[in-house]
Amino acid sequence: MAGYEVGHMLIGELSERTGTPRRLLRYYEEQGLINPSRSPNGYRDYDESLVDRVAQIRGLLDAGLPTRIIKQILPCLNKPRVIHFPDATPEMIATLEHERDRMSERVACLTRNRDAIADYLEAVRAGDHADQS
Amino acid sequence: MAGYEVGHMLIGELSERTGTPRRLLRYYEEQGLINPSRSPNGYRDYDESLVDRVAQIRGLLDAGLPTRIIKQILPCLNKPRVIHFPDATPEMIATLEHERDRMSERVACLTRNRDAIADYLEAVRAGDHADQS
DNA sequence: GTTGACCTTCACATCGGTGTGATGGTTCAA
DNA sequence: TTGAACCATCACACCGATGTGAAGGTCAAC
Incomplete structure (x- = not known):
């Protein structure tokens, strides 16, 4: 169970570190959002960098983007500065735009709605229970 | 089919004006997000202000909020300045926060991801096909 | 009065993201 | 060598948002 090579981990560790059920890590892989390598025994082997990537995926899912779209925009988001882009086909560019x-x-x-909530909370907090206490 | 009282409309008109299937307008009602009055004949009668409200609902749904939450935050967002808040129970306040x-x-x-996409597009547009043409 | 364009309710289907658990392989330590 | 704690695949279920359409009421126009 020991992690010999640092920077690599099994699904359980990635699950704990990202707060993501194993089920979903496999699902994201199935949807082509990540593709961990495999150890000789068939176990998935996750690179350290996938911790951030998984967080990113979950953030986008939570913000309403479907995996299909996330899959398309992920390649533009490689850590290192835009190295070499895999495909700059016109359709891809149109999609991204x-x-x-x-x-x-x-x-x-x-933003609009959050600000409205914040305003409301502030108004409530501004002693509006004066006519109640 | 004429709209006698201006500022009121049938489901079909609201559907067209908001680009929302009738099915969903009824669904939003079922979920307690809107509650149109009824004409004597049982037809739903939508107030003009619901055009904006439906747009707001759809925007929030598209941004990943479930109807259950939208229902809770909608009351804070009444057009006129915070008039009188229906319920300022501590749990409700905690929920809103x-x-x-x-x-x-x-x-x-x-924002982070959108900016990354924008940067990518800009980089692509910046004649990076130099090594290809 | 019949037709057409609305409306009603209701039910069943689909789709994506997620939960749960069965069944079985690998590895380590007692 | 057995048990615990991982891992694998697979299948079935759920839930929320949405699509589709059937069966029937209302109303305006012809």
Whole structure:
């Protein structure tokens, strides 16, 4: 059970470190969002960098993006500065532009509503129970 | 089929004006997100203000919020300045604070990824096909 | 009065993300 | 060598949001 090579881990460790059920780590792999290598015994072998990537995936899922879209935008998000892009096909670029804009819309919507909630909370906190106590 | 009282409309018109299937307008009602009045004949009668509200609901759904949560935060978002809040129970306040924070997290995640996409697109556009043509 | 375009309710289906558990292989330590 | 703690695949179930359509009421126009 020992992790000989540092920077690599089994599914259980990645699960704990990301707070993600094993089931979902396998699901994300099935959807092509990650592809861990395999140890000789067939166990999945996750690279350290996948901790961040999984967090990113979950954040995007939580923000309403489906795996299909996440899969398309992930390659643009490789840690190192834009090295060499796998595919700059016009359709891919159009897709990215579209998704970028949709994300901006989501940000606007969320920001608007969050600010409204914050305002409400502030108003409530501003001693509005004066007529009750 | 004429709309006698302006500012009121049938489900079909609201559907067209918001780009929302009738099915979903009824679903949102069932979930307690809107409650249109009824005409004598049983038809749903939507107020003009629901055009905006439906847009808001759809935006939040698209941003990953479930109807259960949307239902809780909607009352804080009445057009007129915070008039009188229906319920300022401590649990409700805690819920709102929590959801506000979750929305901030989503905004952060979406912004980060959107910017990365934008950077990527810019880099691609910056004549990086130099080594190909 | 019949037709057409609305509306109603209701039910069943699909799809994506997720939960749960069965069945069995690998490895380490007692 | 057996048991515990991992791992694997696979299948079935659930839930929320959504699609689709059947069966029937209302109303305006012809």
